[in-house]
Amino acid sequence: MNLIQIQKSDLIVGQSLPWDLFDQEHRPILKRGHVIKTTDELNKLEESPLFRKESAAKQAHSGKIGLNFESMQLKVGHKLQLKLSSPAKEISGETNNSFYRTTLIGYVQDITLIVSMPASNESFLEGDQILVRLFSGKCVYSFTAYVDKIIKIPFKYLHLSFPKYILGQTIRKSRRVKCNIPASVADNPIPLTITDISATGAEIKATSLLGEPGTTIMLSFAIQILDKEVPLSIKSTIRSVKQINENGQETSCFGIEFNELESSQTFSLRSFIYQEIVENPYHAI
Structure with a gap:
């Protein structure tokens, strides 16, 4: 059974559910047709991630496997990236939305995953429920596990329960993510902001005209990959221009295509995009 996470905006007080709801372990929570009667009921539902079944047609279209x-x-x-998701801790406010980076040390099939202790090791206790996310190949994966055992000698590491249900999403080559990255163009003092980006191009906003479609520019910006800032200067072409009004101010939006990318630049861009999809799945476009 393939599940997709629903947005908070999908749930409305006074309206019946259009689908069955499940938790992260595929356990049913509410049946289709249930009416959410109060705001308190809605808030309680939103305390933990909620999922619904994905139609077969949409699975084929979206690349879910x-x-x-x-x-x-x-x-x-x-x-790997770990996030505390124990319902009891979420209700008491003991958790935050941070993902903790860790490394796979090994595993015993159907029994345990062994991972290094994240730097913020004081956050993990035996019995904690966690959400695990990672990307491998061209897919982003996620699953729920439990901290079965914490080992402290000769070094700190965790035994996690072996995953039973794994969700995966194929990442298209041109997958875009929302962002807010300052940028600049050579020989042009106009302040720019990259508002979404892919491995092949970006959308840029500026307060004045940067150029007409077909104009070649040298775009410079920096992306954060894990704990490292990676500066990039990429020869690009303006492919589209449109004017929008934001808070009473005229803003120019430019569709940019990246040209003549070096292999290291392509790798950095894809790593950043995969990282954003894993850490901030709602940024994916």
């Missing part, structure tokens, strides 16, 4: 553990092709040293 039925997954088992082998599908992820995990290897020792693979980078």
Whole structure:
């Protein structure tokens, strides 16, 4: 059964549910047709991630795939991200929305995953429910696990329960993510902001005209990949221009195509996009 996470805006007080609701472990919560009667009921539902079944047609269109553990092709040293998601801790306010970076040390099939202790090790306790996210190949994966055991000698690491249900999403080559990255153009003092980006282009906003379609520019900006800032200067072409009004101010939006990318630049852009999809899935376009 493939599930997709629903948005908070999909739930409305006084309206019946158009689908069955499930939690992260595929356990049913509410049946289709249930009416959310009060704001308190809605707020309680929104305390934990909610999912619904995805139609077969949409699965085929979106690239969702039925997954088992082998599908992820995990290897020792693979980078994972952990987020505390224990319902009891969420209700008490003990958790935050941070993902903690960790590394796969090894696994025993159907028994345990062994991962390094994240830097913020004081946040994890045995029995904690966590959300695990990673990307491998051209897919982003996520699953729920539990902290079965914390080992402290000779070094700190975690034993996680082996995943039972794995969700995966194929990342298209041109997948875009929302962002807010300051940028500049050579020989032009106009302040720019990149508002979405892919491995092949970007959308840029500016307070004045940067150029007409077909104009070639040298676009410079920096992206944050894990703890490292990566500066990029990319030869680009303006493909589209439109004017919009934001808060009473005229703003120019430019569709930019990246040209003559070096392999290292392509790798950095894709790494940034995958990272954003994993850490901030709602930024994906």
